[in-house]
Amino acid sequence: MTGRVEGRVAFVTGAARGQGRSHALRLAQEGADIIAVDICEDIETNHYPLSTEADLAETARLIEALDRRVVTRKADVREPAQLVAALADGIAELGRVDIVVANAGICPLGADVPAQGFLDAIQVDLIGVINTVSAALPHLSAGASIVCTGSVAGLMAGGTSTPANGPGGAGYSHAKRGVARFVHDLALQLAPHSIRVNAVHPTNVDTDMLQSQPMYNIFRPDLENPTREDAELAFPSMQPMPIGYVEPVDISNAVLFLASDESRYVTGLQLKVDAGALLASTTSGAPA
Numbered sequence: 612m613t614g615r616v617e618g619r620v621a622f623v624t625g626a627a628r629g630q631g632r633s634h635a636l637r638l639a640q641e642g643a644d645i646i647a648v649d650i651c652e653d654i655e656t657n658h659y660p661l662s663t664e665a666d667l668a669e670t671a672r673l674i675e676a677l678d679r680r681v682v683t684r685k686a687d688v689r690e691p692a693q694l695v696a697a698l699a700d701g702i703a704e705l706g707r708v709d710i711v712v713a714n715a716g717i718c719p720l721g722a723d724v725p726a727q728g729f730l731d732a733i734q735v736d737l738i739g740v741i742n743t744v745s746a747a748l749p750h751l752s753a754g755a756s757i758v759c760t761g762s763v764a765g766l767m768a769g770g771t772s773t774p775a776n777g778p779g780g781a782g783y784s785h786a787k788r789g790v791a792r793f794v795h796d797l798a799l800q801l802a803p804h805s806i807r808v809n810a811v812h813p814t815n816v817d818t819d820m821l822q823s824q825p826m827y828n829i830f831r832p833d834l835e836n837p838t839r840e841d842a843e844l845a846f847p848s849m850q851p852m853p854i855g856y857v858e859p860v861d862i863s864n865a866v867l868f869l870a871s872d873e874s875r876y877v878t879g880l881q882l883k884v885d886a887g888a889l890l891a892s893t894t895s896g897a898p899a
């Protein structure tokens with residue numbers, strides 16, 4: 612049986628773990644080869660650990676177990692030259708790039724985060740997306756698909772911009788609103804070239820970003836040092852559907868649809884995978 616993205620090559624950022632790994636695997640299951648990049652280092656203002664080189668190697672192992680090819684590179688989405696080099700290596704080995712998944716992100720929440728956290732969130736979550744697309748664009752041709760990861764935090768009024776969330780929370784919402792706007796406006800520019808640009812906007816997803824102490828503190832402001840168990844009780848408050856979070860594969864299935872020809876005339880879409888989270892909130896004014 613032919614896969615839904617058979618013979619394509621996908622460039623995935625933040626691919627060492629979480630949603631990025633899940634996107635890479637889901638696309639590989641459907642026949643794509645993968646160029647997988649991740650920072651594999653921590654960022655000081657982000658008070659939970661990011662991925663490691665071992666995580667990225669594990670993503671590669673899982674892709675190869677599916678009989679697909681993979682090129683991995685340690686690259687920081689804040690550094691355009693690193694992305695350009697990673698893509699050049701990937702294309703040299705895999706021949707092309709057809710799908711871009713700009714997924715890498717941080718969420719530096721906390722009132723104790725310095726002002727630099729505002730800028731770091733924007734550098735990674737917005738400029739990093741723009742850098743990823745910029746590196747790939749010269750290699751894309753008609754039929755290509757770009758998928759950028761936003762968040763319901765960018766579409767809700769206020770989002771993560773509260774005093775308790777600190778500068779990093781404000782930067783996160785700012786960046787994700789920017790992603791929504793960027794996708795909307797870029798889609799119009801690339802439509803005449805038959806290159807599509809869409810956003811996925813997840814609600815809570817069960818990854819290390821959500822399962823982190825800064826996030827537990829935000830979800831349980833009533834407790835001194837909340838645990839995962841304490842936070843689990845509060846996670847459902849985000850979604851009208853009776854769940855605490857979606858699974859990474861729920862976002863990957865949306866990414867796969869947007870990457871495949873099944874969505875060949877879908878562009879500029881802000882695809883919410885949010886178990887109804889935005890239905891219960893006022894919106895930020897970003898394209899939705």
Ligand SMILES: NC(=O)c1ccc[n+]([C@@H]2O[C@H](COP(=O)([O-])OP(=O)(O)OC[C@H]3O[C@@H](n4cnc5c(N)ncnc54)[C@H](O)[C@@H]3O)[C@@H](O)[C@H]2O)c1
Pocket residue numbers: 624625626627628629630631648649650651652661662663686687688689714715716717718735736739760761762763812813814815816817818819820821
């Ligand atoms: N988990 C959630 O609840 C949630 C909700 C909405 C949106 N999102 C978004 O989903 C995306 C994926 O996050 P996740 O949930 O998989 O979290 P995660 O922390 O498990 O994964 C993020 C990955 O991005 C990598 N990364 C971070 N900064 C980078 C940089 N500068 N350059 C390259 N790689 C970098 C990390 O090392 C990590 O592997 C992010 O854009 C995030 O903002 C997450």
